[in-house]
Every structure is written in structure tokens, then in C-alpha cells.
Amino acid sequence: MALLDGKKLLITGVLMDSSIAFHVAKIAQEEGAQVVLTSFGRTMKITQTIAKRLPETPPVIELDVTNQEHLDTLADRAREHLDGLDGVLHSIGFAPQGAFNFMEATWEDVSQALHASAYSLKALATASLPLMSAGGSVVGLTFDAKFAWPVYDWMGVAKAAFESTSRYLARDLGSKQIRCNLVSAGPVRTTAAKSIPGFEQFENTWNERAPLGWDVKDPVPPARACAALLSDWFPATTGEIVHVDGGVHAMGQ
Template sequence: MSSTSTTTNLLEGKKLLVTGVLMDSSIAFHVARLAQEQGAEVVLTSFGRTMRITQTIAKRLPSTPPVVELDVTNDEHLDTLAERLGEHVPHLDGVLHSIGYAPPGAFEFMSGTWEDVATALHTSAYSLKGLAQASLPLMSRGGSLVGLTFDASFAWPVYDWMGVAKAAFEATNRYLARDLGRGHGVRCNLVAAGPIRTTAAKSIPGFEAFENTWDQRAPLGWDVDDPEPAALACVALLSDLFPATTAEIVHVDGGVHAMGQ
């Protein structure tokens, strides 16, 4: 892991909801870790069979946070989220969306079925709106919604319908920024991270195509085993350092997004 130093107590007193902590290799885990180190109180989410895994991994954080059940495709979970979170925190200052899933068939563009595509879009794009709406009752003081994306400006090898879902995810963020800014004071931004060797990444057929070439193309280089740079960007966006920034995509990819082939 990188040993980047950060401003002390950047998130002092803030209450954050962090989704997507499954293993300690995940970007979300390092967001939660850095947030706690910067003074935030963190609540995690998980659901189903992964609840026990998340609860175990949570013990590796500086302070073991509560884990609330949340399947972002389950309306009942979303409808009751604010009430259940209220048992742990009085309000929310920030939310991290680190959720994505597509069935194996979605990674074959021409043969992907609507059922596969609909699952990818629901879980990986529409869920940003669902999570934002479910969290909003606890964000009366404003705050920051941050999501993790993989640059949807290109047709990437092997990414296929997940790439389309990420394009929808990025569009969803822009509309949320429009609707949650004035009147709610909620900033909505994304971090476009380069490829990180996580559990989710390993489930993508042909992911090694990204791993093998990204470092060569990145002006700053790229370490697929280091999620901390992307996590640091998320923490910065969750803080008060960007009070007038919304609808933005911050690239943390070593610079690949700006390079030609």
C-alpha cells in the first residue's frame, strides 16, 4: 500500500455510510479506514450471505463499525434504510456508493440478454439514485455523495454491458447533482479509478487485459494492487475541501484517460 500522508482530522465529526466493503483489498474498505483515521464515524452495509464476511472484515478497521443490511435492489431495504441507520448515527454527512454487479452473460455484448442487462443496470446504475433517495432523510444538513466508476467514455475490451451500465451510472450522477444540489445541499461526484485487483474485478472475464497494459500507458504508472489513491480521492470528496464541486468525475487512473492509444 502507498504511504501517502493526509491532512489530520479531515473528516472530524462526520457520519458516513460506506457500501461495498467485502474484502480488505476493496477501495471501499480503504475509504472506511482512511475516513476513520480522519475522524469520521462510519457505518457499513452488506446483505445476505456476504453479511458475515463484511462483519469479519470490519474488524480489521481501526474501529469496528456497525454493519446494516442493504440490498440496493430491494425496495424494502431502501425504504427502511434511514430508520435503521438512525439507530447508529443521528444524521449522515456523506455516502459512498461502491456497488456493481453484472451476470456473466452481460460480458458478451452481442449475446447478452435483456435479463442480464437489466440486472447490470439496476444494480450498477439505478442503485445510485436508490441509495441517494434512501439516505436523503438523514442528510438535511447537506453533504456529499461519492460513487466509484470505471471511465465509460470508451468501449473497453471485455467490459461490454457493464460499460454501458457505468455510462448510465455517470449520467445518473449528473441528474442527481441537478436535483440534490439546490434545496438539499448535497454534492454528487464520482471517482473513476483505474483497474484494481479486487474480488469484483476478478469476476470480470479477461480482466487481465487491463492489468497487463495499464501501467505501461499511465504517465504516473499504475499499481493494480494499491487501492489507496482512489480511496484518498473519495475521502477528499467526502470532506469539505470541495464545497462548490458537483456532477464531476475525478480520474484516479495514473493519467490513462487523457492518453491516446
């Protein structure tokens, strides 16, 4: 039996075939899962085009996680393609450029980052609940928020909130036998990364600091971790952050 045989998954954040989310979808299909993607606005066409590069072209439904109407209708619209959900991947992050200047960022900048990049985990999980049953899994992607990273600024604060949100979801979804875990990935050259000014500071040093080495052009290792957490192989694991970063998180400076 394949790792995700018969699973029905909702996957957000597929914008490039180099993204972690794309490779989660690819691995999921290869491992027997049925997949539905989400996108919204001007990126819908991009996601629909990239979806054709997967082993099977999945449907793409519209979802802006900051739009309450989209969230309220998500379950009904997903039900047109799936009769239930076994797992959801949260691969969403956004911060306006002002949020990457910690001291000068406005509350408007910060609130957008927190809404799209942290609160959205709870919003997506809640919107998916009508379709999820016991054994379900919510998985999100983070970038280790224990530290004050160069250039990351309020996005780093949003990731800290995101990680805390995952723990509270683990607490409140546990009674429904639904897990919530995160994968803390090392830097991968994605659309999100390109939007961070100075991201090359991570790219240029991560491989040197990682005991196992690190390839910023390889999204497969964190994608495999996400697929594993979406499977039945971690039935008693929730509220966890799995680091897939070549070991950098465990090293001193």
C-alpha cells in the same frame, strides 16, 4: 482538525481489505469520521469479519440496493447507529456473466446490470436523504465509460448510465446543498474485478500506459480521492468525475 472530523458516513461495498471501499472506511476513521457499513445476504458475515480489520469495528447493516424494502427502511435502521449522515459512498456493481458478452446478452442480463450498477446510485441517494442535511456528499466509484473497453461490454454501458445518473443527481440534489461526484479509478484487483472475465487485459497494460504508473494492487489513491470528496474541501464541486487512474484517461491510444 482532521479531514473528516465529526462526519458520519455510510459506506457500501466492503468485501475485502484490498477493496477501495475498505480503504475509504479506514481513511475516514483515521480522519475522524464515524462509519457504518452495509452488506447483505451471504456476504454479511464476510463484511462483518473484514470490518474488524478497521481501526474501529463499525456496525454493519443490511442493504441490498435492488430490494425496495431495504431501501425504504434504510434511514430508520441507520438511525440506530447515527443521528444523521454527512456522506454516502456507493461502491456497488453487479452484472451476470451473460452481460459480459455484448452481442449475446439478454435483456434479463442487461437489466440486472443496469439496476444494480446504475439505478442503484439514485436509489441509495434517495434512501439516504432523510438523514442527510446541507453540505452532504454522495460519492460513487466508476470505471471511465467514455470508451468501449475490451471484455467490459454491458457493464461498460451500465457505468455510462451510472455517470449520467450522477449528473442528474447533482442537478436535483443541488437545491438541498448535497453534492454528487464520482471517482473514476484505474483497475484495482478487487472482488468486483475478479468477476470480470479477461480483467487481466487491463492489469497487464495499464501501468505501461499511465504517465504516473499504476499499481493494480494499491487501492489507496482512489480511496483518498473519495475521502476528499466526502469532506468539506470540495464545497462547490458537484456532477464531477475525478480520474484517479495514473493519467490514462488523458492519453491517446
